[in-house]
Amino acid sequence: MLELTSIQKSFNDKPVLDIPLLRLDPGIYWLKGANGSGKSTLFKMLAGLLPGKGEISIQGVSQLKQPVAYRQLINHSPAEPVFPAFITGDELISFVSSVKKGGPEQVDEIRRRLEIGNYTANPTGSYSSGMLKKLSLLLAFIGQPAWILLDEPFTTLDTQAQQRLHTLISDRHKAGTSFIITSHHDLETPDLKFDGVFRITETQLKKELPV
């Protein structure tokens, strides 16, 4: 279970998140909300990239008290991935594989399933937005996280890549991984629908705040 308790986050005194309690059992969740409602902020807090008030734990492992163990349990692909322009995709894959304990066979499989070509040998500064997105998604699937956070994963992907990603998410979920997905794409159309998807609404991110 992913559990958030007393989460509060503000920017320049402007409150963005206020979540007294949110408990998520394993599953696929679609986090829906308007632009600026705090979805990416929540993801960054869950991924340990942004400080804020409150407690977050996965399967009882506390983000604050057991940060190394916690980070093995959660991966994150941001909405608009940014990498240092001089680093190659292969260097990032190698680094993330060592940190997240993913093997070369796993990387090869994700690479094949997302149709990621040999372009990862080149510096990321030379990639198109879709190529950057695919690299970011590949990195998020490395290791054995209990949860994968995908921020607008279908944006900038062509239709075929969207389908391939959809199948990869479904298969990984069947193997036991949970997902939270933000998407302005409709995840209830036949092409992008997941079996048994749960919804998180923006009101759940702002219990005490005017929405």
Ligand SMILES: Nc1ncnc2c1ncn2[C@@H]1O[C@H](COP(=O)(O)OP(=O)(O)OP(=O)(O)O)[C@@H](O)[C@H]1O
């Ligand atoms: N680093 C920051 N400094 C100041 N304000 C920020 C920062 N990051 C986010 N915000 C503000 O926090 C609010 C929530 O932003 P966030 O990016 O989490 O929204 P979102 O729900 O992901 O939006 P979108 O659907 O447009 O991606 C916005 O008002 C935004 O201006």
